[in-house]
Amino acid sequence: MKNSRIFAAYGMIFVLALLCAFFSVVTYTDQSPTGEAGANQVITAIRQQFGTTPRVLIAASDQPGDSVFAASIERDLAASGAQVLATVIGEPKDAREALLKINAGGGKLDAIACTQVTGAWLVFSDLKTDFPGLGEPRVITPRSYRWPNFLKSENLLNIANQIAVIAIVAIGVTMVIITGGIDLSVGSLLALSAVLAARFIRDFAGGVNASVGGMLLACLAAIILCGIAGAFSGAMITRFAIPPFIVTLAMMLVGSGLAYILAEGQSIYQIPDSFVWLGRGADLMSLPNAVVLMLVLYALAHVLMSRMRLGRYLYAVGGNGEAARLSGVPVKRVLMFAYIASALLAGLGGVIMASQLKSGSATYGNMYELYVIAAVVVGGTSLSGGEGKMLGTLTGAFTIAVIQNGMNLTNVESYTQKVVLGLVILGAVLLDKIRHAR
Amino acid sequence: MTDTAPLLEMRGIVKSFPGVQALSGVDLSLRSGEVLALIGENGAGKSTLMKVLGGAHRANEGTIAIHGRQTRFHSPHESRRAGVAVIYQEFNLVPGLTSVENIFLGREVTRAGFVAQQEERKRAAALFKRLGAEIDLAAPCRRLTTAQQQLVEIAKALAFDARILVMDEPSAALTSHEVERLFEIIRDLKRQGIGIIYVSHRLGEIFAIADRVMVLRDGKHVGERLIGQITRNEMIEMMVGRELKDEFPPRSVAIGAPRLEVAGLRRGRVVRDVSFAVRRGEILALTGLVGAGRTETVRLIFGADPREAGEIRLDGKALAIRSPRDAIAAGIGLLTEDRKLQGLVLGHSVRDNFGLPNLTWLSRHGFVQRRREREDFGRYVNRLKIKVPNQEQRAGNLSGGNQQKVVLAKWLARNCDILIFDEPTRGIDVGAKYEIYLLMNELAAAGKAIVMISSELPEVLGMADRILVMHEGRVTGEITDARRATQEQIMELAHA
Known part of the structure; x- marks a missing residue:
């Protein structure tokens, strides 16, 4: 009785909730974290794998979230003694140039900090063959997760x-x-x-x-x-x-x-x-x-x-x-x-x-x-x-x-x-x- | 008609609404040419039973047979086709259409797709002639008097060859003269073999017109008698289920100085130079035919309509009343004639209705003091014995008597000095009537001055200390000793 009265008074809330649920299900997709949250994941991963003084390249696209991502990795890693050799914000060809430069300079590279998107760039797919001078750098990306776009x-x-x-x-x-x-x-x-x-x-x-x-x-x-x-x-x-x-x-x-x-x-x-x-x-x-x-x-x-x-x-x-x-x-x-x-x-x-x-x-x-x-x-x-x-x-x-x-x-x-x-x-x-x- | 099957036979009708068992197995039978009076207190189930017959409600159980043939009504349309016509208290006429258009509404006489207006007029005129009525066929129904509108309803029923005619409180809005006329028509219809179910609270009329009376109480059939075998008191006892000594409570009168004085009230042709005074502790009855200007007069006093001239004084002080708000602030309360249209907000809770004129003192800094409101209303629910399951109940769901009590509570809480009751007991059952009379006496005894408009002469004679009779907007007579007045005396003044 009481419940039905609440339903009568605010029935639309249930409809609204149903709509939200529906759109949540429909827009449920892979999310690739960027920004601070993504950066923190990558920083932690790099520190775990390479200690505090790795040599790092940062690659990010020119999306707004990505520049935050790149900047905060650069800041935090540099602060803890890592060497950030280059920070690329742009397209794959920029990354290629940066890699060539490092390669030419004869330096080794430990890690490449990427977002989900940049991590999938072709330029990073076969680093050993393309840039033998860099050693064996690893591409580090934040872990993707699934979440509805609607509920972001x-x-x-x-x-x-x-x-x-x-x-x-x-x-x-x-x-x-x-x-x-x-x-x-x-x-x-x-x-x-x-x-x-x-x-x-x-x-x-x-x-x-x-x-x-x-x-x-x-x-x-x-x-x-x-x-x-x-x-x-x-x-x-x-x-x-x-x-x-x-x-x-x-x-x-x-x-x-x-x-x-x-x-x-x-x-x-x-x-x-x-x-x-x-x-x-x-x-x-x-x-x-x-x-x-x-x-x-x-x-x-x-x-x-x-x-x-x-x-x-x-x-x-x-x-x-x-x-x-x-x-x-x-x-x-x-x-x-x-x-x-x-x-x-x-x-x-x-x-x-x-x-x-x-x-x-x-x-x-x-x-x-x-x-x-x-x-x-x-x-x-x-x-x-x-x-x-x-x-x-x-x-x-x-x-x-x-x-x-x-x-x-x-x-x-x-x-x-x-x-x-x-x-x-x-x-x-x-x-x-x-x-x-x- | 040679078969012995009654015209109408309802058996074991059960109808329940959420939370209420309105009818529990009611039987009713009606012969052709018979007038069956259906009586009972408000909420006894009369209206529900008639709505089942009229197809407006569908019964949960039970059967209906007409001329012995079982039928089921799923809509008013089906019921009408089976020869049942129900004339509800609130008429079913389209106000802007003429009587002819209303009579044939939904069943127009057509020729090649066009309405055959001449033919319709001819038939309507014939019907009115049969009823002995003179009605302007070209006038929109809203301009007809209540009695004329009722005749249009009856004509509409006859036009559809109704064999069974239900009249719900047909006399409620009629003057006694018009009621007489209605009775003649009913007798005439009887002779034509039409069966009539007559629902009324006015027991006097039932003796005058009915052949048989059937009493409902709490949704049950509690008795049925031929009219010669029952007395008025027996009827009342059957209705209320207990013994009722008097219809009007006794009162001791202690009348003081004038409280409300009006002089030279005027508004167009409806109110012409009306002056009177009501004294402390007095009940003044304002009577006369419908349309005599009684309601219009009190509406002027209350500020509901603008007055062209006239002075209003309360306890000797002149009042500048320009709106109901002013009147209420000055200490005047009006219980309107029409509860549903003017007295209550039907869709809102009874408590909200109660609060409406009282929020000025029930709120502080613009906020309603809801606890105080709840408690105050609770007191009046107890005092007036208002039957409501809770204070959130919608006013529209209550019976007439309980609605009237809510309206009363509104004004009592306001503690008005002057109370104007316009037809306070219209459509209200005997028990509730008595309670309202008692209350009026109590108020008078407490030093208030009361103006009561009533068309029911026994009520006027039983309750008033003094009687004013109005005719065509004027006060045509005054009877200072109401105890010794007679109905004939009043009627004479009313027709002056």
Whole structure:
């Protein structure tokens, strides 16, 4: 009984877990360690086999992980008294040149430190014949292991980072949908906010040389302007009883148009490098800042919806607006709050996106309103209002992100991805209906 | 019809919902040309039984035979085809369509694929003539009165050649005059050989119209009598399973100074210059025909609709009420006529519903004090004997009486000075009614002032200290000594 209730409330978590399991199995492959971890393995192996003063050649490709690999081997081995004769970062022909040089110099070589990839280069396959002068150098590579690409921590963080903007915007839209409304304007407001923030930085805060304070003010101003747009929508809905669908549809066009006008059809990139801190930085335990912000906002929204009076009122207005009004709920104010919150969060999403891409453009957030609504609905919030959970929306957003990411990893082409995503959204809602019908 | 098989024979009907055994082996039989009254307290299973007959619910066990032929209804459509028409308390009419369109909805008369509108109108007019009703065929149903809408439902049933007609609380929203008219129609249908199942809480009506009465209690058939062989009290005893002395509790009246005074209330043509006062400890009944402007008047007092003119005073102080929020803050509570649409958020838990008007004092710094809320509601659950398995129960799953008690708890916890009860006992069983009456007396004794709107004259006479009668938006009469008033006196004022 208890279990079934948990399943009913958070059924999507199980679906999400199943999806993760599926993609983990599908992307289960050989992993060749590089970077620090790979380097440490190789260093240990070399020390065990050749003591502390071997003569070593390091070979790595020019991948980012490999250069870390090469640098840390060079540093550590040199520190413990080994002789690093050469460090090759590049292609097989570079390695051949280095070997020829050592050979010509008449030196012996004990070990060649390689990654999985460089270890398989043909140039190292028959060293005894090709370079007899080197003695019998051994190729040392880190041990490979099997692990799903999907579950690599870089990939998981990547998923979280990619969905952060949609998930943050979805918080506000969840509130709006719980009140029985809809907000179609969030995608446009997101673009508007990105353009506004970028323009404010370029025009008023000093462009590339903008200070932190200047950027902060610019972003705040952009977000607040979005909030005003939300207040306008809210006023139209509460004052004149125009259906939210119509009001926010109009606002979607207005917002998008304004964004294009303000951007003058270009992308605005005169922004300092430090601006990417929010979108690309990772200060807390290597979690991206945008993801941390997302988690904090979800925690706050969850508390608001489940513990606070305002949260109760949001549900009540969506469940039965007339009964709520006759019980003394300030229905109009509650609705205003929902639309303003939704617009502010869309504005914040725009700032994050501008920070991720280090520019502002009116093309951002195109179709985002639909992904956001999909996340909300997949998360179990009913479009008829009065029902839904913040954490459900987070689950819904992640479900969409995981599907997209999983399909990227398994090389599903992007058109097919759309088809699959559409069907998954339908399936998720169908599942929800069936669960409720029981 | 020469065969002796009854028109309808239901045998051993069992229906259970998760956690509830709604019907445990109920039998029912109905002859043609007979009116069978089906009575029982709320939650006794009447509605479920009728929904099984109407095909809206599927029975777990049991058989249904019509003219001796076994049938099984899997959908309302199948039941309708077998000649069963159910008129639910909430009508099944599309508000935007005309009466003609509603009558033929799903079974349009067509010619070459086009709706034969002339033909439909002709047939509808004939049906209404047969019912002796005058209804504007071109008007959308939402503009018809409740009584007219009911006639449309009946016409719809007749258009489909229904042999069995189920009427669930048909008189609930009708005035006594309209009820009389309905009875004439029912008698006429009887003569045409139609079998009628009449579900009602109003025992008086049953004596007037039924041939036989069948009583359900807790999903079981507890008795069946011919109407001449049972008294009103016996009926009540069978329903509640115990002896019930009085329908209305006695009360000692100690009426004080005026608490709520309204003067010159006005809104368009529905409320025209209404003034009255309610005093401390008084129960004032506001009565009249449906549409007389009673509900509209109290909605103005409560701020639910904007008023064009009028003053509202509480204990001598003028109130600037512009919304229900203002009214509630001033100490006025309104128990709405329609629990489902206006009183409760049906999809939410009973506790959330209870909390709604009370969160202002049940929360601190914007956070709901959930323990306090739980404990407070728990107290009211005990005090009002609300039957709920737990506080998380969805309000929509409760019976009418229990729903009304939840609404009551909402307002009691708010400790309002003025309580307005709009049809407080509509669709509620006898036992729960008595409890609500007791509570009203208690509140009055505690110094509150109570306004009660009711269309049930016995209730008005039994409960009120003073009676105001309204007609077409005006107060047309006042009876200061309700103890000595008669139903005839009220009816006369109501038609003034």
